[in-house]
Amino acid sequence: xxxxxxxxxxxxxxxxxxxxxxxxxxxxxxxxxxxxxxxxxxxxxxxxxxxxxxxxxxxxxxxxxxxxxxxxxxxxxxxxxxxxxxxxxxxxxxxxxxxxxxxxxxxxxxxxxxxxxxxxxxxxxxxxxxxxxxxxxxxxxxxxxxxxxxxxxxxxxxxxxxxxxxxxxxxxxxxxxxxxxxxxxxxxxxxxxxxxxxxxxxxxxxxxxxxxxxxxxxxxxxxxxxxxxxxxxxxxxxxxxxxxxxxxxxxxxxxxxxxxxxxxxxxxxxxxxxxxxxxxxxxxxxxxxxxxxx
Amino acid sequence: xxxxxxxxxxxxxxxxxxxxxxxxxxxxxxxxxxxxxxxxxxxxxxxxxxxxxxxxxxxxxxxxxxxxxxxxxxxxxxxxxxxxxxxxxxxxxxxxxxxxxxxxxxxxxxxxxxxxxxxxxxxxxxxxxxxxxxxxxxxxxxxxxxxxxxxxxxxxxxxxxxxxxxxxxxxxxxxxxxxxxxxxxxxxxxxxxxxxxxxxxxxxxxxxxxxxxxxxxxxxxxxxxxxxxxxxxxxxxxxxxxxxxxxxxxxxxxxxxxxxxxxxxxxxxxxxxxxxxxxxxxx
Numbered sequence: 001x002x003x004x005x006x007x008x009x010x011x012x013x014x015x016x017x018x019x020x021x022x023x024x025x026x027x028x029x030x031x032x033x034x035x036x037x038x039x040x041x042x043x044x045x046x047x048x049x050x051x052x053x054x055x056x057x058x059x060x061x062x063x064x065x066x067x068x069x070x071x072x073x074x075x076x077x078x079x080x081x082x083x084x085x086x087x088x089x090x091x092x093x094x095x096x097x098x099x100x101x102x103x104x105x106x107x108x109x110x111x112x113x114x115x116x117x118x119x120x121x122x123x124x125x126x127x128x129x130x131x132x133x134x135x136x137x138x139x140x141x142x143x144x145x146x147x148x149x150x151x152x153x154x155x156x157x158x159x160x161x162x163x164x165x166x167x168x169x170x171x172x173x174x175x176x177x178x179x180x181x182x183x184x185x186x187x188x189x190x191x192x193x194x195x196x197x198x199x200x201x202x203x204x205x206x207x208x209x210x211x212x213x214x215x216x217x218x219x220x221x222x223x224x225x226x227x228x229x230x231x232x233x234x235x236x237x238x239x240x241x242x243x244x245x246x247x248x249x250x251x252x253x254x255x256x257x258x259x260x261x262x263x264x265x266x267x268x269x270x271x272x273x274x275x276x277x278x279x280x281x282x283x284x285x286x287x288x289x290x291x292x293x294x
Numbered sequence: 295x296x297x298x299x300x301x302x303x304x305x306x307x308x309x310x311x312x313x314x315x316x317x318x319x320x321x322x323x324x325x326x327x328x329x330x331x332x333x334x335x336x337x338x339x340x341x342x343x344x345x346x347x348x349x350x351x352x353x354x355x356x357x358x359x360x361x362x363x364x365x366x367x368x369x370x371x372x373x374x375x376x377x378x379x380x381x382x383x384x385x386x387x388x389x390x391x392x393x394x395x396x397x398x399x400x401x402x403x404x405x406x407x408x409x410x411x412x413x414x415x416x417x418x419x420x421x422x423x424x425x426x427x428x429x430x431x432x433x434x435x436x437x438x439x440x441x442x443x444x445x446x447x448x449x450x451x452x453x454x455x456x457x458x459x460x461x462x463x464x465x466x467x468x469x470x471x472x473x474x475x476x477x478x479x480x481x482x483x484x485x486x487x488x489x490x491x492x493x494x495x496x497x498x499x500x501x502x503x504x505x506x507x508x509x510x511x512x513x514x515x516x517x518x519x520x521x522x523x524x525x526x527x528x529x530x531x532x533x534x535x536x537x538x539x540x541x542x543x544x545x546x547x548x549x550x551x552x553x554x555x556x557x558x559x560x561x562x563x564x565x566x567x568x569x570x571x572x573x574x575x576x577x
Contacts, residue, residue, distance in 0.1 A: 186500075
C-alpha cells in the first residue's frame with residue numbers, strides 16, 4: 001500500500017500544478033522570495049542529498065522509491081532556487097565511495113540516473129522551462145557507458161543555455177578532483193614552459209616552488225567556471241562533508257538540517273537562507289580579507 | 295513571567311536529574327522526556343507551538359537553544375553520569391578551527407587545550423586562517439615543552455613541521471598556508487618527479503599518478519598530517535575556514551559557538567555525541 005502511495009507521489013511530482021491553487025501558491029511564493037531578497041542572497045548553493053535510503057526504510061518501501069522521491073525533491077528545490085535568484089546549484093548525486101555498495105544497488109542507481117537524465121532533457125522538463133545549463137562533475141569514465149553517454153549528451157544539449165547552472169557530481173570525490181587538477185596542471189605546464197624539456201629525456205625544473213601554483217590548480221578543477229558555494233547543505237543531520245567540494249568550501253556556510261533529503265521542503269530552504277543571511281557580514285568580511293591577502 | 299516559569303521548570307529538571315543520576319540510565323530518550331516535561335508545563339511554549347504549528351521551525355529553534363543551555367548546566371554539575379565516562383576509542387585526533395580574530399585570545403586557547411587534555415584527547419590540530427596561533431601559542435608551547443620538535447608515537451614527526459607536546463597530548467599548529475599552498479607544493483614535487491622519471495615525456499598527454507601518489511607527495515613536502523575524526527569550529531559561523539582539504543574527507547564538523555563563550559560541558563556533550571556516530575564511508 002505504501003509503495004503504491006509513494007509511486008503516486010513520484011508521478012504527482014512530475015505533473016503540473018492545478019490551475020487556481022497553483023497560481024495562488026506561485027504568487028505567494030514570489031511575495032515570500034521578494035521579502036527574502038531584501039537581505040543578501042546566496043549565488044551558489046550546494047546540496048549533499050543524504051537520507052534517501054533511510055527515507056525508504058522508514059516507510060517500508062523499496063530503496064529505489066526513496067531515490068525516486070529524492071529526484072522529485074531535487075527538481076522542486078532547483079525550481080525554488082531559480083525563482084529566488086540563486087544562479088548556481090550543485091548536488092552530490094553519487095560518490096566514488098558509493099561504488100563500494102552492493103552491485104545490484106549500484107546498477108539500479110545507474111539505471112535511475114540514466115532515466116532521470118533522459119527525463120531532464122524532455123520538452124516539458126524543468127531544464128527546458130528555465131533554460132538550465134547542466135554540468136556533470138567527476139570521473140565520468142568510472143560510470144557505465146549508457147550513463148556516461150547520457151551525461152555527455154545532456155551537457156552538450158544544454159551548453160548554450162544562459163540560465164541557471166545545475167552541476168551534478170557523479171563518480172566524484174574532492175580528492176579525486178584535486179588529483180585530476182594536478183595532472184592537468186602538470187600536463188599544461190609541460191606544454192607551456194619554454195626550454196623545459198627535450199626529447200632526449202632531459203628535464204629541468206629549477207625552481208620547484210614556482211612550478212605549480214594554487215591558481216594553476218584552481219583553473220583545472222571541475223569547478224573552474226563556477227564561484228565557490230555560499231552555502232553547503234547536508235540533509236539528515238550528518239555533520240561531515242564526505243569528500244565533497246573540500247577545496248571550494250573554505251568560506252561556505254555549512255548547514256546540516258535534520259530532515260532527510262526527500263523530506264527537504266521549501267520551509268527548510270528558506271530557513272537555510274535566513275541562517276546564511278544572519279552570518280553573511282562575517283563571511284563577507286573574511287572573503288574580503290582573503291582576497292586582500294592574495 | 296515566562297522566564298520565571300522556565301527557571302522553575304529548569305530547576306525541577308535538575309532536581310529530577312539529581313534523583314535519577316545514581317542509576318545509570320542509558321536511554322537518551324529519558325533525558326529528552328525530562329526536558330520536554332519542563333517545556334510542556336510552560337504555557338507560553340504551548341501557545342507558540344499551537345500558533346505556529348507543532349514542530350514549527352521557531353519552536354524547534356528556540357527549543358534547541360534552551361535544550362543545549364539546560365544540558366550544558368546539567369552536565370557541568372556532573373549529574374549525567376554517562377557523560378562522565380566518555381568512550382574515545384574512535385577519536386584518534388581532534389581538530390580545532392578558530393576564527394583568527396578570536397585566536398588572539400591566547401588565555402582561552404590555553405584553557406581549551408587544558409580541557410582537551412583533561413578529557414584524554416591524544417592529538418590536537420589547531421588551525422586558524424591567518425596563522426595567528428602559530429605566532430602566539432607556538433612560542434608558549436615551545437617554552438613549555440623545552441623543545442620545538444619532539445618525536446611522537448601518534449604521528450610520524452617527519453610529516454609534521456610544527457608538533458608540540460603538552461602533558462600527554464600532541465599538538466599540531468597549522469594555517470591556510472598548509473592547506474592549498476601545501477597541495478600546490480606537492481603538485482610541484484610530483485611535477486619534478488614526473489619529469490625526472492619519465493623518458494617518454496614528449497609523447498604522453500597527462501601523467502598517470504594516483505591519489506596515493508598525491509598523498510605521498512604531501513608527506514614528502516611536509517604538508518601531510520593526521521586526518522582528524524572530529525573538528526570543532528570556534529567562531530560566529532560553521533565554516534572550516536580553509537582547513538587542509540586532503541585531511542577533511544570524513545571529519546565530523548561541529549560548530550561550538552564563539553571562543554569567548556566556550557563551555558567545558560558543551561565539549562563533553564560533543565564528544566559524547568561523536569562516540570555515538572556511525573559512518574558508512576559511502577557504503
